[in-house]
Amino acid sequence: MLQYTIRKLLAAIPIVFAITIIVFTILHMTPGDPIRILIGFGVGGYAGGDVDDSMIEVLRAKWGLDQPLHIQYVKWLGNIVRGDMGNSIRFRSPVWPLIKARLLPTILLALVGYGIAILLAFPLGVISALRQNSIVDYFSTGFSLFGLSMPVFWLGLMLILLFSVRWGLLPTSGMNGWKTFVMPGFVLGFSLAGGLTRMIRSSLLEVLRQDYVNTARAKGLAERIVIVKHAFRNAAIPVVTIFGLNLAYILSGSVLIETVFAWPGLGRLVFQSLGNRDYPVVQAIVLLGAVVVIFANLTTDLVYGFIDPRIRYE
Amino acid sequence: MTRLRERWRYSLLRQNYVRFRKNKAAVVAGIFLTLLYIAMLFAPRLAPYDPLEIHLLNKLEAPSATFLLGTDDLGRDLLSRLMVGSQISLTVGFIAAGLSLIVGVCMGLMAGYFGKPTDPLIMALVDILMSIPALLLILAIVAIVSPSIFNIMLVLGLTMWAPYARITRGKILSLKEQDFVEGARAIGASHTRIMFRYLLPNALAPIIVMATVSVAGAILLESGLSFLGYGVQPPQASWGAIIGMGRRFLRQAPHMATSAGLAIFFTVLAFNLVGDGLRDALDPRQKNR
Numbered sequence: 086m087l088q089y090t091i092r093k094l095l096a097a098i099p100i101v102f103a104i105t106i107i108v109f110t111i112l113h114m115t116p117g118d119p120i121r122i123l124i125g126f127g128v129g130g131y132a133g134g135d136v137d138d139s140m141i142e143v144l145r146a147k148w149g150l151d152q153p154l155h156i157q158y159v160k161w162l163g164n165i166v167r168g169d170m171g172n173s174i175r176f177r178s179p180v181w182p183l184i185k186a187r188l189l190p191t192i193l194l195a196l197v198g199y200g201i202a203i204l205l206a207f208p209l210g211v212i213s214a215l216r217q218n219s220i221v222d223y224f225s226t227g228f229s230l231f232g233l234s235m236p237v238f239w240l241g242l243m244l245i246l247l248f249s250v251r252w253g254l255l256p257t258s259g260m261n262g263w264k265t266f267v268m269p270g271f272v273l274g275f276s277l278a279g280g281l282t283r284m285i286r287s288s289l290l291e292v293l294r295q296d297y298v299n300t301a302r303a304k305g306l307a308e309r310i311v312i313v314k315h316a317f318r319n320a321a322i323p324v325v326t327i328f329g330l331n332l333a334y335i336l337s338g339s340v341l342i343e344t345v346f347a348w349p350g351l352g353r354l355v356f357q358s359l360g361n362r363d364y365p366v367v368q369a370i371v372l373l374g375a376v377v378v379i380f381a382n383l384t385t386d387l388v389y390g391f392i393d394p395r396i397r398y399e
Numbered sequence: 400m401t402r403l404r405e406r407w408r409y410s411l412l413r414q415n416y417v418r419f420r421k422n423k424a425a426v427v428a429g430i431f432l433t434l435l436y437i438a439m440l441f442a443p444r445l446a447p448y449d450p451l452e453i454h455l456l457n458k459l460e461a462p463s464a465t466f467l468l469g470t471d472d473l474g475r476d477l478l479s480r481l482m483v484g485s486q487i488s489l490t491v492g493f494i495a496a497g498l499s500l501i502v503g504v505c506m507g508l509m510a511g512y513f514g515k516p517t518d519p520l521i522m523a524l525v526d527i528l529m530s531i532p533a534l535l536l537i538l539a540i541v542a543i544v545s546p547s548i549f550n551i552m553l554v555l556g557l558t559m560w561a562p563y564a565r566i567t568r569g570k571i572l573s574l575k576e577q578d579f580v581e582g583a584r585a586i587g588a589s590h591t592r593i594m595f596r597y598l599l600p601n602a603l604a605p606i607i608v609m610a611t612v613s614v615a616g617a618i619l620l621e622s623g624l625s626f627l628g629y630g631v632q633p634p635q636a637s638w639g640a641i642i643g644m645g646r647r648f649l650r651q652a653p654h655m656a657t658s659a660g661l662a663i664f665f666t667v668l669a670f671n672l673v674g675d676g677l678r679d680a681l682d683p684r685q686k687n688r
Contacts, residue, residue, distance in 0.1 A: 087626070099523070100523060100527055100530065102527055103523070104527055104528050104530065104531060107527070107531075108531075108539070111536075111539050111540055111543060112539060112543075114543050121561070142408075166614040218451075225501055229523075230541070230668060230671055230672065231668070233615075233667075234615065234619075234664055234667040234668035234671050235480045235664055235667075235673055236622050236623065236626075236639075236642075236660060236663050236664065236667075237623075238623060238626050238642065239622075239642055239656065239659075239660035239663065239664070242642065242645070242646055242649060242656050242660070243656075243657070243660065245649065246649060246653050250649065250650055330529070332531065333529065333531075333532045333533065334532075336532035336535065337533050337534035337535060338534075340534050340538070340623075340627070341623050341626065341627070342537065344627060345646070355535060355538070356538075356627060359538055359542050359629075362542075367539060370530075370535070371531065371535050371536070371539060374531065374532045374535060375527075375530045375532070378530040378531075378532065379528075379530045382530070384672075
């Protein structure tokens with residue numbers, strides 16, 4: 086088990102490495118000079134006033150932007166390894182504190198969203214698997230199709246329209262007390278619940294057809310025990326599998342949801358930084374996101390072992 | 400003619416078609432999409448107004464008999480803008496999904512068929528693509544290349560192929576050990592021929608299902624990009640961009656965001672319904688799963 090974990094960790098290193106190269110290259114090919122934007126404080130690359138070119142050259146040298154790309158990359162990677170993610174060009178401060186300040190809101194939103202998703206998807210998925218072709222089953226199929234087809238940002242706007250503009254019940258933006266969590270959390274949860282409901286339903290149906298479930302019933306166990314003790318455990322594996330993919334989705338979705346609700350999280354920071362051509366911040370966040378997803382996938386791999394002891398790690 | 404009819408009668412295609420027809424929701428969704436795509440082709444002619452024509456006296460007007468879905472912040476007719484905007488949203492969705500299908504299936508075929516050392520390399524690429532949150536990656540790329548409709552299709556297509564590669568590879572791995580492949584090799588078929596004539600047709604069912612679902616995914620992604628302002632640039636407007644505009648006038652003119660969002664929602668829903676229908680028809684073992 087320990088050996089397996091270590092080997093998986095080692096295998097993740099070249100992938101992380103490749104991701105750093107991709108992310109670095111992409112953002113350094115971006116047109117739009119961050120120095121000019123910094124001086125002009127405009128998004129369109131407008132250089133304000135009488136800034137002469139020598140001044141720009143000095144600033145560019147100061148940020149190391151005058152060096153060849155591969156040298157910038159090696160420097161950047163070396164710093165990352167030492168935990169220094171560079172400096173934000175726009176905010177004129179180190180990247181890490183900026184990210185750290187936005188980390189908690191995003192994590193909280195993800196937790197609330199995931200919690201709501203499970204609260205919605207678990208009962209629906211289970212009941213629709215146990216009572217196939219019942220009203221609940223049709224409802225849950227419709228529900229999951231809605232969740233899969235609804236653009237998250239639009240759902241967010243519609244909720245704002247109803248609950249904030251029309252009824253004035255909930256605040257539209259920011260993170261300030263539990264009321265602000267309601268709408269963004271629900272939007273994220275609803276969009277995740279669609280896929281999750283389907284997954285729970287189909288994996289439980291698959292398990293319920295297995296011989297050992299028949300055996301358990303045949304030996305006279307109560308249906309409740311058959312389902313809770315025999316079926317749930319094995320149905321959980323595919324559900325756990327998509328957790329890692331869900332996490333990648335949450336990070337993507339958070340850009341949209343956080344923009345709609347002016348949530349002070351990483352998604353909005355990325356969006357603002359892209360507009361400002363603030364490479365270091367975007368790089369750091371994309372990289373952080375990818376690393377988190379890789380580790381989430383590794384963790385789900387290991388969690389299988391607890392759910393299903395038959396799985397052996399070689 | 401009779402022979403053709405005979406062939407159709409016993410063909411696999413007909414069996415699939417009969418099974419698909421049983422799913423009423425999927426059939427309705429399929430008809431809806433067909434009509435939508437036909438309407439899209441003729442949108443500039445069908446539209447009641449020029450989508451770029453500005454009626455400054457009718458800014459942000461609510462739906463009425465003159466402007467069926469109301470007007471936007473410059474007094475442009477929203478229905479006409481939605482109709483012409485459908486060309487962008489639907490084309491991007493279709494072409495991007497098609498591109499990712501071609502790339503992903505080829506990658507998956509090669510990975511599954513050739514084994515080491517091609518397989519681990521391609522799968523590493525797949526792992527990389529799947530670990531970077533999609534929208535972040537696409538946003539970062541679209542920020543570099545100018546967000547023309549062509550570039551957006553290209554970027555979406557080249558970032559969405561990973562699931563295709565995974566599913567194709569899985570199918571190929573189980574297929575390539577079978578006797579008919581051995582037979583093909585024995586009569587001297589080339590690698591390309593074995594891959595495309597023998598393996599691919601047998602792996603097609605899950606790929607077709609994934610294709611419909613990924614058109615839905617591409618339309619959603621494109622609308623998200625446009626909403627954030629990284630889609631096609633004004634005065635052109637895809638559905639996502641209209642919602643993005645509508646967001647600014649949510650209080651004065653809620654109809655802007657509402658109608659464009661409904662358009663996206665129903666289109667994506669229809670693709671998902673057709674996808675479900677195809678899954679039931681092409682992959683009967685998966686039924687009730």
